Amino acid sequence: MQTLRHCISTICTPGAFGLLVLVLLLPGTTMAALEKLDDSAMANVSGAGLAFVWEDFRWLTKPTSYFEQVGSGVSPDTTFKRGDLRWYGVSLSSKSLGYTWTQTGNSMDACAGNGSGGLGCPIGGPVANFSAHDNPYVLRVMDYAGDGGDASQIGNGIVTWDGNTDPAGSSRTVLEFLAPTEQPDYRFAFWGEIEAGKNPATLSNQGLLKTQTIIQGNASDSVLRLFQFTEPGNNTLALLYHSHLQGDFRFSANQIAGQHSDVLGQPVAFDQRAGLHFRHVDAYIPLGHLFYQALTIDVPRDGLGNPVQNGNFVLEVDAIPDELAVYRRHYSLAVPDAPDAGYVTARAALLTNTPGATPSVTVPDNYFKTHGYSRWGDWYPCQGVGCANPPSSMPAERNAYNTTNDGIFFRKCVGCSNFDAFAYRMTAVDVRAGNNEFTCPGNWSGCSSNPTRYHTTVQNCSPGVSGDARFQCGYGGGYSLPAGRATTVNGKVNPMHYITTLSGDAPSASPINVINTGVANLGDSRIEGMVINEFRFTSFSAQY
Amino acid sequence: MTMRSMRMVPLLLACALANADSMQPLDDAAMSGVTGREGIGLNMEFLINTDIAGDGSIVHHSCPAFSASTPNGTPDCRIALRFNDRDDSWLVLKDYHGVLRFNKAHLDAARTNSSPSGYCDDECSARFGAGFDPNNRLAFQLTYDHAGVMDNSAYYGDFDLYVNLKIAAEFGATGYLDNNTTGTALGFRAADGPNAVNGAAQMRFDGAMKMYGY
Numbered sequence: 001m002q003t004l005r006h007c008i009s010t011i012c013t014p015g016a017f018g019l020l021v022l023v024l025l026l027p028g029t030t031m032a033a034l035e036k037l038d039d040s041a042m043a044n045v046s047g048a049g050l051a052f053v054w055e056d057f058r059w060l061t062k063p064t065s066y067f068e069q070v071g072s073g074v075s076p077d078t079t080f081k082r083g084d085l086r087w088y089g090v091s092l093s094s095k096s097l098g099y100t101w102t103q104t105g106n107s108m109d110a111c112a113g114n115g116s117g118g119l120g121c122p123i124g125g126p127v128a129n130f131s132a133h134d135n136p137y138v139l140r141v142m143d144y145a146g147d148g149g150d151a152s153q154i155g156n157g158i159v160t161w162d163g164n165t166d167p168a169g170s171s172r173t174v175l176e177f178l179a180p181t182e183q184p185d186y187r188f189a190f191w192g193e194i195e196a197g198k199n200p201a202t203l204s205n206q207g208l209l210k211t212q213t214i215i216q217g218n219a220s221d222s223v224l225r226l227f228q229f230t231e232p233g234n235n236t237l238a239l240l241y242h243s244h245l246q247g248d249f250r251f252s253a254n255q256i257a258g259q260h261s262d263v264l265g266q267p268v269a270f271d272q273r274a275g276l277h278f279r280h281v282d283a284y285i286p287l288g289h290l291f292y293q294a295l296t297i298d299v300p301r302d303g304l305g306n307p308v309q310n311g312n313f314v315l316e317v318d319a320i321p322d323e324l325a326v327y328r329r330h331y332s333l334a335v336p337d338a339p340d341a342g343y344v345t346a347r348a349a350l351l352t353n354t355p356g357a358t359p360s361v362t363v364p365d366n367y368f369k370t371h372g373y374s375r376w377g378d379w380y381p382c383q384g385v386g387c388a389n390p391p392s393s394m395p396a397e398r399n400a401y402n403t404t405n406d407g408i409f410f411r412k413c414v415g416c417s418n419f420d421a422f423a424y425r426m427t428a429v430d431v432r433a434g435n436n437e438f439t440c441p442g443n444w445s446g447c448s449s450n451p452t453r454y455h456t457t458v459q460n461c462s463p464g465v466s467g468d469a470r471f472q473c474g475y476g477g478g479y480s481l482p483a484g485r486a487t488t489v490n491g492k493v494n495p496m497h498y499i500t501t502l503s504g505d506a507p508s509a510s511p512i513n514v515i516n517t518g519v520a521n522l523g524d525s526r527i528e529g530m531v532i533n534e535f536r537f538t539s540f541s542a543q544y
Numbered sequence: 545m546t547m548r549s550m551r552m553v554p555l556l557l558a559c560a561l562a563n564a565d566s567m568q569p570l571d572d573a574a575m576s577g578v579t580g581r582e583g584i585g586l587n588m589e590f591l592i593n594t595d596i597a598g599d600g601s602i603v604h605h606s607c608p609a610f611s612a613s614t615p616n617g618t619p620d621c622r623i624a625l626r627f628n629d630r631d632d633s634w635l636v637l638k639d640y641h642g643v644l645r646f647n648k649a650h651l652d653a654a655r656t657n658s659s660p661s662g663y664c665d666d667e668c669s670a671r672f673g674a675g676f677d678p679n680n681r682l683a684f685q686l687t688y689d690h691a692g693v694m695d696n697s698a699y700y701g702d703f704d705l706y707v708n709l710k711i712a713a714e715f716g717a718t719g720y721l722d723n724n725t726t727g728t729a730l731g732f733r734a735a736d737g738p739n740a741v742n743g744a745a746q747m748r749f750d751g752a753m754k755m756y757g758y
Contacts, residue, residue: 051758053656053683056751062700062736065745070710070731103698125695126750132661133754134678135668181667203739236629265738299633299713307633311712311725539729542712
């Protein structure tokens with residue numbers, strides 16, 4: 001075995017470390033010559049880019065190994081404590097039933113179950129076509145230019161910072177890294193540790209929280225581009241990142257008994273069901289646009305442009321310039337001026353991406369490149385303005401109160417007791433399918449006048465004059481309600497029969513207006529038409 | 545972007561060539577039979593501002609403290625970045641230590657699958673241009689030696705990564721030399737075990753990565 005030793009005395013470029021990685025990840029071109037290339041093999045190679053294919057791919061980081069954001073001192077004027085964040089066992093694998101963070105002997109421990117939508121296990125098997133050979137990750141250099149001088153065209157393509165859309169004059173060279181346009185869903189997971197109040201000298205801390213994050217989905221259609229920014233006097237390194245994430249997400253902290261630990265750095269197994277879930281997430285965040293807006297690096301500056309020399313740095317998406325062509329490109333949708341013009345554009349964007357809806361305004365494709373969105377849940381069925389058949393009566397259900405197949409929900413751990421969800425309140429509504437009963441607070445005349453509804457009877461309470469009796473009606477003093485609780489009308493069932501821990505149509509002992517359940521689904525939520533005019537992240541801790 | 549390196553950085557690059565132990569001369573006839581199918585096996589270790597002790601542990605090179613007698617210090621273990629049109633400030637990576645290892649990496653040639661995967665849509669085809677066929681193309685292939693490693697084995701020996709650095713801005717023409725910022729805007733580490741007692745983070749890569757040009 002021959003060993004080559006090569007000593008390089010000085011590293012001259014910041015990319016040297018990465019370059020050596022690249023040498024192995026991207027073996028040199030001479031390697032291929034070991035198999036004869038004929039003309040047909042060489043045909044179609046244009047030199048436009050490099051394609052990266054990962055098949056049967058799985059990336060596993062040892063569960064005790066981590067990436068860490070090291071904390072630093074905090075302002076003495078606050079009660080904050082130093083926090084060190086660690087991401088352990090970062091892994092990329094398939095969605096199959098798999099393994100946990102713990103191990104027995106030299107084998108990973110099997111996962112107990114696949115939870116909601118397959119979000120139970122952090123580690124699965126290899127991903128057969130993480131990036132398929134005919135839809136690979138692509139690294140290439142491209143020239144991009146504007147689509148012409150038609151500045152009156154709303155949503156007109158590429159434009160420089162000073163408003164140039166000329167096909168020749170606006171051309172710029174870009175280095176870009178493109179995710180596949182289609183990818184199978186895969187699993188990305190890690191377990192995390194927040195170490196609060198760490199003392200670097202003694203290595204002690206004032207608290208430790210272990211959590212688990214599991215994401216199932218993909219990042220297809222995400223784009224990273226590097227170019228020189230086009231603002232005069234600010235021709236610095238510009239990064240553009242269009243993040244597109246689709247899939248399901250779970251965040252939890254409950255550990256499995258017997259595989260649990262509160263020891264620093266000790267891997268644990270997390271319950272396969274517990275936690276906060278987001279199903280059917282589709283999120284697109286555009287940070288920068290060719291060529292008038294980009295992520296750039298700077299230091300904090302005062303009003304005169306002089307650096308604030310406290311050691312911090314700035315990562316910002318620059319403000320869009322005051323140029324007509326940029327405005328038309330960036331906003332991409334114009335409706336007749338009216339007090340509700342903003343709502344009209346937002347509603348058009350929302351309905352364009354709502355199955356079953358018909359927007360009254362056509363939204364150009366470019367709108368959905370310059371505007372981000374984040375959708376949690378499938379937003380089905382279509383309800384409200386623009387929908388074909390908006391429901392006119394109850395139940396108008398999207399997600400059942402305890403569904404686990406869509407939307408945002410909390411779920412209890414295996415073997416845990418149900419919990420009281422949806423808060424304590426005067427009025428309770430039975431949200432389950434087919435039910436429409438609700439309790440009345442008593443003093444609303446609409447209750448007693450509607451014979452189809454359950455309503456309540458007289459309820460009074462007077463506080464005592466001394467001692468604890470002063471609070472016998474609660475801390476709000478006395479009350480006198482014209483109607484009390486626990487009376488049904490026209491045979492309607494008292495909803496408290498379903499929604500309390502007590503049973504019977506007329507509970508006698510202080511029922512509470514909550515739903516006792518193992519899953520609390522909050523429904524779907526979405527943000528549409530998210531346009532970023534300026535965004536700035538400034539570090540804060542360097543001066544402490 | 546301007547870049548300054550403050551230290552003579554030792555670099556150990558160890559490439560272990562499989563099939564290199566016989567050292568027998570090859571004549572033309574023997575050479576004509578070489579197809580490269582067996583590829584190349586590599587171990588590589590890259591150290592920056594660190595040494596590996598006899599017991600395998602990572603030893604940081606000393607990064608001397610700044611003092612009154614050396615007001616600009618003896619800058620060490622740092623990389624300073626200055627971006628275009630940011631002439632008054634530097635982004636400095638301080639206390640920079642690193643270890644990178646590839647263990648039993650295999651490089652060879654392969655062909656892509658001969659039939660479509662079903663994942664390529666119109667948008668994907670447009671990236672390649674008309675007439676390009678990604679099927680059955682020659683490609684470079686990187687794999688790791690996983691002989692005998694079962695799917696559920698707790699094996700993480702393919703790739704080691706140790707990084708320790710903190711980031712802060714320094715100012716002025718010689719900001720790359722300075723240590724006027726005593727705090728840290730952002731600190732980063734990749735390691736294994738509580739307080740990095742076990743050295744480098746360990747990783748495993750299953751499957752194959754192929755690369756081709758178009």
